[in-house]
Amino acid sequence: MVGVVFVLSLLLFLWLRSLPGGTVSAILGERATPETRAALTKAFGLDQPIWVQYLRFLERAAHGDFGVSTGVLPGADAFQIFLDRFPATIELSAVALLLAVIVAIPLGYVSARRANSPLDSGLVVLSLIGVAVPVFFLAFLLKYQLAVEHQWFPVSGRQDNLGCTRVTNFFVLDGLLTREFDCSVSALKHLVLPSVALATIPFAVIYRITRASVSEVLSEDYVRTAESKGLTTRVVRGRHVMRNALLPVVTTIGLQTGGLLAGAVLTEQVFNWGGIGNALAVAFQRRDYPVLEVLILAAAGVYVLINLLVDIAYAVIDPRVRTR
Amino acid sequence: MSPTNPMDRRKERIDALAATSAAGPGGSLLEAGRVDEKPGVSLIASAVRRLRRNPVFLIGAAITLAFVVLAIISPFLAPHDPAANLLIDKVRPQTNPVPGPEPGFPLGADDAGRDLFSRLLVGSQQTLIVGVFATLFGLTGGLSLGILAGAFGGWVDALVMRIVDVLLSIPSLLLAFSIAAVAARPSQVTVIVAVAAVQVPIFARLLRGSMLAQRGSDHVLAARALGVTRRAIVFRHMVPNSLGPVIVQSTLVLAISIIDAAALSFLGLGNPNDRQPEWGQMLGRAQPYIYDNPHLAVYPALCIIVVALGFTLMGESLREALDPKTRR
Numbered sequence: 056m057v058g059v060v061f062v063l064s065l066l067l068f069l070w071l072r073s074l075p076g077g078t079v080s081a082i083l084g085e086r087a088t089p090e091t092r093a094a095l096t097k098a099f100g101l102d103q104p105i106w107v108q109y110l111r112f113l114e115r116a117a118h119g120d121f122g123v124s125t126g127v128l129p130g131a132d133a134f135q136i137f138l139d140r141f142p143a144t145i146e147l148s149a150v151a152l153l154l155a156v157i158v159a160i161p162l163g164y165v166s167a168r169r170a171n172s173p174l175d176s177g178l179v180v181l182s183l184i185g186v187a188v189p190v191f192f193l194a195f196l197l198k199y200q201l202a203v204e205h206q207w208f209p210v211s212g213r214q215d216n217l218g219c220t221r222v223t224n225f226f227v228l229d230g231l232l233t234r235e236f237d238c239s240v241s242a243l244k245h246l247v248l249p250s251v252a253l254a255t256i257p258f259a260v261i262y263r264i265t266r267a268s269v270s271e272v273l274s275e276d277y278v279r280t281a282e283s284k285g286l287t288t289r290v291v292r293g294r295h296v297m298r299n300a301l302l303p304v305v306t307t308i309g310l311q312t313g314g315l316l317a318g319a320v321l322t323e324q325v326f327n328w329g330g331i332g333n334a335l336a337v338a339f340q341r342r343d344y345p346v347l348e349v350l351i352l353a354a355a356g357v358y359v360l361i362n363l364l365v366d367i368a369y370a371v372i373d374p375r376v377r378t379r
Numbered sequence: 380m381s382p383t384n385p386m387d388r389r390k391e392r393i394d395a396l397a398a399t400s401a402a403g404p405g406g407s408l409l410e411a412g413r414v415d416e417k418p419g420v421s422l423i424a425s426a427v428r429r430l431r432r433n434p435v436f437l438i439g440a441a442i443t444l445a446f447v448v449l450a451i452i453s454p455f456l457a458p459h460d461p462a463a464n465l466l467i468d469k470v471r472p473q474t475n476p477v478p479g480p481e482p483g484f485p486l487g488a489d490d491a492g493r494d495l496f497s498r499l500l501v502g503s504q505q506t507l508i509v510g511v512f513a514t515l516f517g518l519t520g521g522l523s524l525g526i527l528a529g530a531f532g533g534w535v536d537a538l539v540m541r542i543v544d545v546l547l548s549i550p551s552l553l554l555a556f557s558i559a560a561v562a563a564r565p566s567q568v569t570v571i572v573a574v575a576a577v578q579v580p581i582f583a584r585l586l587r588g589s590m591l592a593q594r595g596s597d598h599v600l601a602a603r604a605l606g607v608t609r610r611a612i613v614f615r616h617m618v619p620n621s622l623g624p625v626i627v628q629s630t631l632v633l634a635i636s637i638i639d640a641a642a643l644s645f646l647g648l649g650n651p652n653d654r655q656p657e658w659g660q661m662l663g664r665a666q667p668y669i670y671d672n673p674h675l676a677v678y679p680a681l682c683i684i685v686v687a688l689g690f691t692l693m694g695e696s697l698r699e700a701l702d703p704k705t706r707r
Contacts, residue, residue, distance in 0.1 A: 062545045070557060183695065187687035189638050191645050192662065192680040199673060317552030321642055335553075339560050340647040351557060355549055 063355050068112050071348060121349040126341030127334050133345040136334060137353055142224035143213060144330030147323070148315045150246050151253035156308060159258045163265025163304075164297070170270055178262065185259035191321040194252035198325060201248060208248050211327040215241045249326045253318050257311040264307045268300040275299075301372055309365030316354045393581060394588040426700035436696035442689025443630075449500070450507040457497035458483065462654040467492030477672040489661075489675060490668060498656040499678055505657035506637055506686070509571055513636035514629050516575035521582020522618075522625070528583070529590025529621075530613045540587065546580040555639055559648040567650040567657070574639045578632050585628055589621035623701055630694035634687040641683055658682050 103111075115121065121133040128136055166175045202210040209215065214226050219238035222229045227246070230239030272278060273296060281291045319332030320339075327333065331350050338346040430436045449456075459465055466488040469478040478488040486495040528539040546554065555573045562569035593599055593616075602612050637659065643649045644663025653660055658679040665676035 062541075063548065066545065070561065183691055184684070184688060187634065187638070187684050187691055189641050189645075189662070189680065189683060191642065192676065192683075195669060195676065199670070203670060313550035314552070317550045317556075320553070320556070321645060324646070335556075336646055339556055342560065347557070347560070351549075351553060354553055358548065358550060 064113060064116065064352070065109070067348060067352060068109050071112075071344060116352065122345035124343055124346050126343030127337045127346050133349045136346055137331060137349045139224070140329060140331045140334050141353070142330075143226075143328060144316075144319050144323070144332055146213075146225050146227065147246065147249055147253065147328060147330060147332075148312070148319055151250040152257060152308070152311065152315060154250055155254040155257035155261055155311075158254075159261035160265050160301075160304065163262045164269050164292075164300075166262070166266045167269035167273060175266075179266075182259040182262050185255045188255065189321075190252060190256065190318045191325055193255060194249065194322045194325040197248045197252055209245050213242060213245050213329060214238065215245075217241060249322050249328060252325070253315065253322045256314055256318060257308075260311060260314075261304060261307055265300065265304050268303045269296060272296050272300045298372065302369070305365055305368050305372060309362045312361040313358045316357065393584040423701075426697075430696065430700050433696050433700070435692050436700070439689050439692030439694075439696060442685060443693055446503060446686050446689060447507065450503040453500040453503050457494075457500045459494040459497040461493060461498045461501040461656050463494075464492040465494060477668050477675055486674070486678065489664075495675070495678065498661060499658075499682060502656040502658045502661060502679065502682070503686075505567065505655050506640075506659065506683070509567065509574070509640045509657060509659070510633045510637045510690075512571045513574040513640070514578070514632045516571060517578025517632060517636075518582055518625070518629060520575070520579035521584075522586055524579065524583035525586025525590065526613065526618060528587040529594075529617065530609070532591075532594070536587070539583070543580040543583050547584070551577040552639060552642060555643065556646065556648060559643050562648075565648060565651055567652075567655075570640050570643055570648075570650055573643060573648075574636045577639070578636070581632075582625065582628065585624055586618075586621055589624060590617050593617050593620060624698075627694055627698045627701065630690050630697065634690035634694070637683055638687055 119134040124131045124133050124136055162178055166178050169175050198210060202208045217235070217238055219226070219229060219235055219241075220233045222232050226242035227239050230236055230242060278291065278295050281295045286295075316332070319328075319330065320335045321332070322328070323330050323332035324336040331353065334346060335350050335354075337343070338350065466478045466481075466484065469488070470476060470490065470492050476490050478484075478492060480487045484494050484496065486499070489495055489498065524539050524543065528536040549557075555577045558576050559565065559569055559573035562573075590613075598620075599612060599616055602616055607616075640649065640657070641659030641662050644657075644660045645666070647663070649660050649663055650657065653664060661679040662676055662683065665672075665679070669676050
């Protein structure tokens, strides 16, 4: 795992070096003269051997020094942009993932129990459509129909302007902590549309894995035994079916976090969310490389971290993992 | 033992898919025609029989076929030149940026006064090209790496798979964005390359997995005992028998490529030259007008959704049919 992060940093470094015109042109743009070019090349240490540059890059990265933003918030520290915006994305992704899990697992179970029923077929088709719709288009549709046409939900942003106190920058949590409950409510209202849009793909994937996994477990001998010895449906479902069927589902949930981060780039852009996805989208459009650098490294880091958490969840669900 | 490395499970999933059809007796889709004489029911024969009765597969195949035919004949169907600014006189940037429908222009025009209906029709062509070439490039890269790893094993395998693992650890769409952002001059080619690069590690892992599953199998051992050269064993015995899951994955990748290309356009990383329309690009370009003229985005989006659904339905039912576990 350490190896992966290390190689990732190397890839990122090489990626930055291969950018059109290099860092110097990216910063100077049209105003480049041979003198300023040479000065900046020296200032950035780009005249040093490549391995020295890489080591310096690692050293800077370890100190959170990624340089100054050129496009997202010109002049601001790239790492600070990441810190400011990170909670917004975590809040959105967490709610989206929670939504997907809460809806997908019960539906997957019902689908497997009533395989080939109209309900099951309908849900399968729905889940396939969910994967085929571009996330940003769905986000736009929701926004257009429910926020612009009907005004049931706010159009964009994370919260109405209520003068709320900021503690953690997780707006829902902040409202609860400071007892400004109207702030929490407002933040929740703003969360509905983007999180539904973001939840579709994880929902589709988790639903289908749950369905496949449950139907496999349902055909096991021990489930038949449990049923024939007269255990209630609740006990069979909870203790025998779900506990065994959930392992692949948990794995899938971990894998979905990668997709969530990429989906957040598109969804946040539509809803002007002000998270790292939003920043990434703008950074890509305006070629803001310092910001891209820190955000991509952070995205990969989060992905690795979440999957570590999934491993821990394994131990909770599966006693066989714990004893080893 | 549960894998402790976070990336291992994505790998496991791909490997499981690879093992599915390598384990089957028929082995390759390409043998589908010959199985009729065999006394037992082979995996392929039963798959074909089930597919023929599977409405999901038939719908998916019909959509796919219609899309491919449309892409080929659309230049002859389109009432107008998709690049000609025929209604440019009606475009009023302040009051009416997007001309509405009128006789001869059933869906109106886009913001540059070009016939929307013709652009949608002809757009199928570039969309198919993006999907097919992205899949082909991903396939070629993945197959080369996978064959290298699967054929030689040992340190070659270890090295190739290490690279593949790192690529798998980056969320795929983010990787595509990053690659597209490197391009000094974005074009259709850079879009295809960015979308394809994401698929390389998946194909590589898939092929390597099913080739490894075959290394110890009887037909490979027999060929080796007969003194068949390594090249012949790899290309005539192992690769053809590994293609089943690869073909399944390809149909799914085609759908993903088309959607991913649209996402690139949405972020402004797509092909800026829109004389030859592509649905993802049309969708991306419609953004500024999306509130007053949503139809400009809705039509290409619907096209993308239907086509992606077609490929997905086909791919998923193929996968299910080829999975020995679902055989009844």
